[in-house]
Amino acid sequence: MADGGARRDGTALEDLLDGSGGAAHPIGAPTALQDHPSQQPATPVIELLRVSKTYTTGSITFEALRGVDLRIDQGEYVAIMGPSGSGKSTLMNILGCLDVLTTGTYRLAGEDVSELDEVDLAHIRNRRIGFVFQQFNLLPALSAWRNVELPLVYAGVPSAERKARAMDALSRVGLADRTANRPGELSGGQQQRVAVARALVSDPDLILADEPTGNLDSHSTADVLALFDELHEAGRTVVLITHELEVAERARRMVRVRDGLVLSDTDPDEHLGAHADAAGRPQDGGRR
Numbered sequence: 193m194a195d196g197g198a199r200r201d202g203t204a205l206e207d208l209l210d211g212s213g214g215a216a217h218p219i220g221a222p223t224a225l226q227d228h229p230s231q232q233p234a235t236p237v238i239e240l241l242r243v244s245k246t247y248t249t250g251s252i253t254f255e256a257l258r259g260v261d262l263r264i265d266q267g268e269y270v271a272i273m274g275p276s277g278s279g280k281s282t283l284m285n286i287l288g289c290l291d292v293l294t295t296g297t298y299r300l301a302g303e304d305v306s307e308l309d310e311v312d313l314a315h316i317r318n319r320r321i322g323f324v325f326q327q328f329n330l331l332p333a334l335s336a337w338r339n340v341e342l343p344l345v346y347a348g349v350p351s352a353e354r355k356a357r358a359m360d361a362l363s364r365v366g367l368a369d370r371t372a373n374r375p376g377e378l379s380g381g382q383q384q385r386v387a388v389a390r391a392l393v394s395d396p397d398l399i400l401a402d403e404p405t406g407n408l409d410s411h412s413t414a415d416v417l418a419l420f421d422e423l424h425e426a427g428r429t430v431v432l433i434t435h436e437l438e439v440a441e442r443a444r445r446m447v448r449v450r451d452g453l454v455l456s457d458t459d460p461d462e463h464l465g466a467h468a469d470a471a472g473r474p475q476d477g478g479r480r
């Protein structure tokens with residue numbers, strides 16, 4: 193999908209989920225989200241302080257992140273944008289405790305996770321973060337609900353409760369009638385909705401999505417983005433990584449990354465300005 197071709201179709205799923213009668217609204221138009229006070233006391237979920245990440249391959253080192261400061265508060269919906277190779281996935285891996293930073297500090301929900309070992313990181317990851325990936329990352333041999341219950345298996349939740357919560361999460365993403373199907377029996381958009389249900393089921397502090405619509409057609413993209421809107425409206429903290437402007441514009445805040453640095457960071461009001469400046473000129477509105 194090309195930049196500037198922003199579209200926001202009302203779909204049956206979107207209507208179902210937003211429960212507002214389903215009128216599609218253009219990007220930037222007032223929505224229910226804006227009824228929430230934007231200046232409420234903020235609790236940080238993510239605090240990155242001067243974070244760097246250096247990859248070493250043989251004798252070659254590459255500094256993929258070069259001193260990133262970033263704070264994301266509870267309930268924010270943030271898109272991280274940037275061109276290929278700018279460090280988005282590197283940043284996502286650190287935010288998601290899938291990889292460790294080289295220097296700097298990362299506090300997740302107030303807990304310093306900069307120096308944790310693999311075992312502790314895995315524990316934090318399972319407890320605090322729900323992931324959605326471009327490739328869905330579902331287990332092909334398992335039914336939808338078995339996939340969704342997996343984070344709860346790792347968390348030691350009893351099986352009856354796991355099943356009930358998995359079923360509930362699947363109905364929240366509009367898949368109550370597909371719980372027994374395996375991923376191969378579902379469309380791409382449906383598979384990604386299963387992945388969103390899996391990300392939700394453990395009630396995480398943070399939902400992290402890396403190019404969640406990268407493999408979807410425009411209709412399924414609209415479905416999945418409507419789901420993220422819904423999560424945001426329900427008070428979830430959502431961080432979405434994308435290189436598509438039309439996807440990023442759905443978020444309430446846009447962080448642009450380039451060459452391992454944060455280039456710009458816009459709040460919702462500036463974001464509306466950013467839409468007018470869709471030519472891609474960087475916005476200088478330092479947010480904090």
Ligand SMILES: Nc1ncnc2c1ncn2[C@@H]1O[C@H](COP(=O)(O)OP(=O)(O)OP(=O)(O)O)[C@@H](O)[C@H]1O
Pocket residue numbers: 247248249254256274275276277278279280281282283435
């Ligand atoms: N494991 C690794 N070892 C060495 N270099 C790496 C490694 N992973 C990433 N890099 C380099 O770090 C830089 C940032 O990579 P990253 O995957 O974070 O980019 P990206 O912004 O996610 O790009 P894309 O939009 O293509 O997914 C790139 O130059 C990449 O080649």
Ligand SMILES: [Mg+2]
Pocket residue numbers: 280281282
């Ligand atoms: Mg990437």
